[in-house]
Amino acid sequence: MTNIITTNGLCKQYGSAMGVKDLDLTVPEGVIYGFLGPNGAGKSTTMKMILGLAKPTCGTITVFDKLVNSKNRLSILKETGSLIESPSYYAHLTGKENLKIISTLKELPDHEVDRVLKLVRLEKQKDKKVGQYSLGMKQRLGLAAALLGNPKLLVLDEPTNGLDPAGIQEIRELICSLPHSFGMTVMVSSHLLSEIDQMAGHIGVISRGELVFQDRLSVLHDRSDSCIAIRTLNNEAASNVLSSQGISCQEDGSFLLIPRLSDRKLAEYFLQFLKNEIGVVRIEERKKTLEDIFLELTGMAVNL
Structure with missing residues (x-):
């Protein structure tokens, strides 16, 4: 590629x-x-x-x-088309007039302005002065300018x-x-x-x-390995049952985390909990989000 x-x-x-x-x-x-x-x-x-x-x-x-x-x-x-930081514009001119200036500099046909205005859904505000645009409309206008000329x-x-x-x-x-x-x-x-x-x-x-x-x-x-989180009325006993079955688990607050298992296997382990009079009060599947992975990569939990 x-x-x-x-x-x-x-x-x-x-x-x-x-x-x-x-x-x-x-x-x-x-x-x-x-x-x-x-x-x-x-x-x-x-x-x-x-x-x-x-x-x-x-x-x-x-x-x-x-x-x-x-x-x-x-x-x-x-x-190349670009929109870096906040878009530049002439506040006293309309959206269409602003784009027409750029279009003229690029030697583009007049219909190109109408095309990009439609693409960014500004065709109904094209004759409104940009100084009266909302922040979002100004952002759309900047994107329209970037799209001029394909x-x-x-x-x-x-x-x-x-x-x-x-x-x-x-x-x-x-x-x-x-x-x-x-x-x-x-x-x-x-x-x-x-x-x-x-x-x-x-x-x-x-x-x-x-x-x-x-x-x-x-x-x-692919880095977002999923796991099963279980909370019981006796996590220590539940951990012993899982360990006896060769299942590794780790503590996370009031939960036990185990690798993702098939529904059949989970049912078998819960049956073991029942036989040992261990009440299961909550079970959930956990998976890292893109944000979790991002924070791990950058080592930052602020300024997002």
């Missing part, structure tokens, strides 16, 4: 602090690549360097098999910021359709783990400027 974005040893230093350190990203063609990390992990800085908006301290970036430098930057940007690569930094639940779902569905409908490769960052989980096929996790995981999302989910 061809990689649309590749970085090698990418670093960005601010004074004595390393904002991004030795980053080796690979974003395959035609996928949605989720870029996850806590606030301040280096996501926006990395995306700015990919787009040529920030200069790396060291390392290289390749986009469309071209090195990102002053010579190639414009040719790369012609095939770019091969779309780089989105927190694209659902400021949207209500219905708006988040609409934008998520739109992003998910882009690789199949338009052949786009999408790199999307977020600290909303559930959003990335529902959009991305590939994922990179960054923590304190360093890449701590990169692979298919399915590989990350």
